[in-house]
Amino acid sequence: MRKTLPLIIFITLTGTMYALGQSAKAIIPLGGNAWVTGKATITDDGLTNWENPQDAISIYFRVDKAAELTFALRVRVPEGKSKISVTIGKHTFSKQVANTGFDTLSIGKVMLQPGYIKVDLKGISRSGNVYADVTDLIVEGVQSANELTYVRTGSSFHFGRRGPSVHLRYNIPQEIKKDVKWFYNEITVPQKMDVIGSYFMADGFSGGYFGMQVNSDTERRVLFSVWSPFNTDDPKSIPDSLRIKLLTKGDKVHGGEFGDEGSGGQSYLLYPWQAGKTYAFLLEAAPDKLYNSTTYTAWFKETGTDKWLLIASFSRPQTFGYLTDLYSFVENFEPDNGDKIRMAYYTNQWLGDSAGKWHAVTGAKYTGDETARKNYRKDYSGGLKDGRLYLRNGGFFDDLTPLNQKLEYRTSLPPPMIDFNQLPR
Structure with missing residues (x-):
């Protein structure tokens, strides 16, 4: 008779999963998987400054199948004694904590x-200055490392808490593969999906990106950036011959540089765009063979109006050609808002060739960033909804859409009516 030997030990050197016998223990760091409502603080080391009884701390992870799991916390109270509550689903546990070391x-x-x-963690009573410091949620009873989804130790908690970014990579008709002079796209952000920290990017291309974002309760921007061909995160290190040159910009548009994600030229217009309304984005590429450069120009408007707003025009050196690698995305750049859902519809994509003829986009591929691909987070979706392309991320929803799906899509709307000669320059 063949014997099945028990699994004795399974260890990942990231310090996140341990197995003994036929079950495993997951160590879920609060630094990458917890959010606070109130004044307490989440750092890479976990929960600190938990003083206020109104503070609510929420830790998130995902299970792939039904399971009975056992929970614990790695915790300390620097001084005194505390009583805290821990709510998991419909179950609430009250616990006394008095240990001064973790x-x-x-x-x-x-x-x-x-x-x-x-x-959810809540403070009930304390005799010291804080309820507790907490570094990890410990989950026992899982059968393998792949059963739970969470941001792992050894990864970037910053990007994990921001959440997954998702993209639409548009099909370019073969007949204009190297002749896309114009890229037209429309975005509608549904009501309550315009979360602070969201960037809804409309016209991405191999040299830059153009979209709109939410910077605060009172500030919104239309942002257009072009990368330098010199690969660096420090714009000051770019040689003069490889710098992006701002040729012109619209009224009240800010122009400057950016770094930390490559470097280049950046422009933005403070503009009070609204959820529920639809906005149009138009991008032009004008290659200059004599100077081996290409000028990229971006315009923006609310659909239903006739007035295009010039955002900016940038010259990119050592670049000769029309638009390639066209895409859109939705991302969150504010880690403290990574527990909130954001969403956008993308409609009416058209590509114009150098003769001014429009060609409809015929589909897109739905993809995700590293946070999604490595299964640190699974709160993302995209595809077709009500005949429109959409992207959604954040907020820990359950209806995941697997990545790398090819979407067949063609707008039913007519091409845009644009007099290119009348565009503001």
Whole structure:
């Protein structure tokens, strides 16, 4: 008779999964997987400054199948004693904490269904300055490292808390593959999906990107940037011959440089765009063979109006050609808002050739960034909804759309009516 030997030990050197026998233990760091409502703080080391009884701390992870799991916290109280509550689904546990050094606090066992799980911490009473410092949520009873989704130790907690970015990479008709002079696209952000920290990018291309973002409760921008061909995150290190040159910009448009994600020229217009309204983005590429450069110009307007607003015109050196690698994306650049959902519809994509003839985009491929690809987060979706392309991310929703799907799509709307000679320059 063949014997099945028990699994003795399974260790990942990232310090996140351990197995003994036929079950495993997951160490979920709060630094990459927790958010606070209130004044407490989440750092890479975990939860600190937890003083206010109104503070609510939420930890998120995802289970792939129904399971009964056992929970604990790695916690300490620097001084005094505290009482805290831990809510997992419909189950709430009250626990006393008095250890001044970090130790494991057993919470309890809960039966869970597949999907995202939220674990809430609340302070009940304390005799010291804080309720507790917490570094990790410990989950026992999983069968393998792949059963749980969370941001792992050893990865970037900054990007993990920002959440996954998702993209639409547009098909370019073969007949204009090297002759896309114009790129027209429209964005509609549904009501309540315009979360602070969101960037809804419309016209991305091999040399830059153009879209709109939410910077604060009172500030919104239309942003257009072009990368330098010199690869660096420090714009000051770019040789003069490889700098992006701002040729012109629209009224009240800010012009400057950017770094930290490559470097180049940046422009933005403070503009109070609104959720629920549809906005049009128009991008032009004008290659100059004599100077081996290409000028990229961007315009923006609310659909239904006739007035195009010039954002900016940049010259990119050592670049000769029309638009390639066209895409859109939705991302969150504010880690503290990575627990909120954002979404945008992308409609009516048209490509104009150098003769001014429009060609409809015939489809797109739906992709994601590293946070999505490595399964640190699974709160993302994209595809076709009500005949429109859409992208959605953040907020720990359960209806995941797998990446790398090819979408067949063709707008039913007529091409835009644009007098190119009348565009502001």
